[in-house]
Amino acid sequence: MAIFGLWIINKAGGLVYQKNFADGLSKLSPNEYLVLAGTLHGIHAITSRLSPAGSSSGVQIIEAESFKMNIFLTATGTKFVLLTSLTDTTADTALQRIYEAYADYVMKNPFHTPEMPIRTERFDVKVAEIIKVFA
Amino acid sequence: MYTSGQAVVHPRLSVLSTSSLPSEHSSLGTASSTTRFSLPPSGSSTPVPMPTSASTLSLSKTPMTAVNLVRPNIYDRPLNKTRTSEVSLAAFTFLFSEMIQYTQKRVNGVADFERKLNTLGYRMGLKMLELHAWRTEGTSKAPKRETRFLTVLSTIGNVMWKAFFGRAMDAIQKSVTKDDEFMLIENDPAITKFISISKDMGSLSCSALTAGVVEAILDGLGFPARVTAHNVPTEANPNCTTILIKLDRSVLDREEALK
DSSP, X not given: OOEEEEEEEOTTSOEEEEEEOSSSSOOOOHHHHHHHHHHHHHHHHHHHHHOSXXXXXXXXXXXXXXXXXXXXXXXXXXXXXXXXXXTOOOHHHHHHHHHHHIIXXXXXXXXXXXXXXXXXXXXXXXXXHHHHHHO | OOOTTSOOOOGGGSSSOSXXXXXXXXXXXXXXXXXXXXXXXXXXXXXXXXXXXXXXXXXXXXXXXXXXXXXXXXXXXXXXXXXXXXXXXXXXXXXXXXXXXXXXXXXXXXXXXXXXXXXXXXXXXXXXHHHHHHHHHTTXXXXXXXXXXXXXXXXXXXXXXXXXXXXXXXXXEEOSSOTTEEEEEESSOGGGTTOOOOGGGTTOOTTHHHHHHHHHHHHHXXXXXXXXXXXXXXXXXXXXXXXXXXXXXXXXXXXXXXX
């Protein structure tokens, strides 16, 4: 069980937060992460439109051979993506906890501009704490 | 004392805007307030019960449901009831966050920023002192007012802080080097719990608001002082904040005389 990384994608498809926690996935340049996040945003839009029966929440898990992406869409359109190992079962809970930390330490911080990259010290600390519990 | 026609405003009360002047309040007249809190138009959200043939009594239910929708006004609530009148931390934090963003747009530099937050806190503190005095001494047979500084300081740090913020101050200290300086220390102040100061803000402490509150309380009790807030991060408490009180010389002289 391992948590490799966390992405937060704003409602326009921009990557506002990206952090690696464990080795196992190849490191990319900041620009490559931005492109991938944008692509994921597009894929998510397609999957939420394709549902044959009414509205759909869109893709929630993408599994690969060595890892999986857990995607959590909030009511406001922000996406939290947690990259974990295949055996991980706690991603849902972890994402929920990270969302709570985001609501507290990012949205309530007067010095954060919504939809912009997150540079908030206490959020970093809190996320590190949560990852420590679940990893 | 005041010249006619020109309102002289206390500098403390006029820093941010003049919109708090009584004359401007008339613009908050009728139209907006009635639409905001009025009952929903009849028949839209509360369907009128269909009168049955059995009784006509059911008709009387219609005005009853309408009456229940009226929220109690803040002025209708008892002033000395504290147990159910607590405000959620989240609601306060969002309000405080907006206050900071509003202030930030109107200041140049950190010192100015803290001064304006202090002013906002000062206006809160005046009212908080009055409210606290009303709640604690209002029903007392022999209401009293503290006249010695150390008792006042300990009342602020323990009783008042507990009443306003739910927790007493973690420590109250006297400066070793200067006899006119006192410190109230809070390890993790609730109001700045979710605030991360960005690097370009440097030493800004948003507890300047609570420093203003302390300053107003001291002023109101007749202890003029200069109160400032400072971040004193430690290993165990990265959010530790000190509220530094620098007393006016006249207070020290009076304390000396009272001994």
